[in-house]
Amino acid sequence: MWKRAVLTAVILANTSVGARSQSMQEGDWVGQIIHLTGRYMDAVYEVRNVNDDLQITLEVENFGPFEFSDIQVTADSLFFVWEPSFELQCTLARLPDNVYHGVCKDPWGGFGGIVMAPPGSDADELTLDEMTFKSIAGIGDADSEKKTSILGPMYPLGKSAQLSSGAVNYVDAGSGSVTVILIAGLGDNLTSWEMLHRRLARETRVIAYDRPGLGFSKETSIPRTPEQMATELYALLRSANVTSPYLIVAHAESAFTARRFVDLYGEEVHGLVLIDPHHEDQAAMWESLDAEGWQSYWTQVKKFQMMFPGGAGREFETYAKIIDGERVPGLGPVPQVPTVVLTAGRVSESPRWVGESQEGRAAWNDFHTDWVQGMPSGSRIVQVQSGPYIQNERPNEIEEIIRAMLSAK
DSSP: OOOOOOOOEEEEOOOOOOOOOOOOOEEEEEEEEEEEEEEEEEEEEEEETTTEEEEEEEEEEEEEEEEEEEEEOOOOOEEEOSSSSOEEEEEEETTSOOOOEEEEEEEOOEEEEEOOTTTTTTTOOOOOHHHHHHHHHHSSTTHHHHHHHHHHHHOOEEEEEEEEEEEEEEEEEEOOHHHHEEEETTOOOOOGHHHHHHHHHSSSSSEOOOTTTTTTTTOOOSSOOHHHHHHHHHHHHHHTTHHHHEEEEEEEGGGGHHHHHHHHHGGGHHHEEEEOOOOHHHHHHHHHHHHHHHHHHHHHHHHHHTTTTTHHHHHHHHHHHHTTTOOOOOOOOOSSSSSSEEOOOOOSSSSSSSSHHHHHHHHHHHHHHHHHHTTTEEEEEEEESSSSSSHHHHHHHHHHHHHHHOOOO
């Protein structure tokens, strides 16, 4: 999620860098951090050279300071790591105008752009260099024609549905008797499904959408409860003339929305695929393994995620209440439709909390296994050696599972 989260960071900074130098001009650098949705927060970067040791700390609005580590500077590049609630590795290249452009990547494959320019620069005059960004991120244009033909010429901008909560952006591609509905994780927009969306749309109808306040969908003041998001999704499908049956595919925190959708509209649901789903009882499991470590980690996550404005912040506010013990009205303990649960099983090389350790991954798998055992006949669990974004790391396995679900009677 935090993911996952996937920041777009625009940092306005000054650099006075010599070849292989570890020094930078001291001072308070001004900047912004911009979420993938396009919403931004003001930031200040304090740069100091202490005994030939370069130190950079970040304060974003009322949060921080966050200290950068592993800072590496050359005449043409800059690299550093910072950890809001997960590790972000940032790689930048210096262009002829002395401005650095680059990418910050999270552990799950998400990334955002970063720009660094001298103090006093006009933030409104800075633009991320697209070619540099794509080069560092590893994004090519070789399949752009294929993307356009399948997902539309303006992807990720698609069609718009007018709901009571506002205008919602969605991409409708492919055709088939069962429609696959892709529900992105907390704070993510429909682009988190791009690879899988293109693959599946060759064989069946697939809908991906931006929830209110994310991507190209208008923000709403309506609380982002699982009930609200489930009814909004149903209204979207009705508005877009997408008839049942539906195969719901949900990532991480959006398992709550998918489960509530099944509670409300189960007769129209063909099946459910939950990718590394979060659960209302997971906090108790983590506390049983390492109470102090879990509370420290969860406190840090909440502090960081709560600062996001718009849809991401509103979604996390509700999600945090659920994880902290607030029950979701009407949420059934298990889905009453055929369900596949996939669990992310990869262990971190340098675990920062128990959930990233071998013990934590095993416990998470056991937790999902116990939950699946209470589901109706036909449910099963698959553990995947991947991070939480299994749909991006192991798309072939996800596609195979969805195809099997589509062909099931």
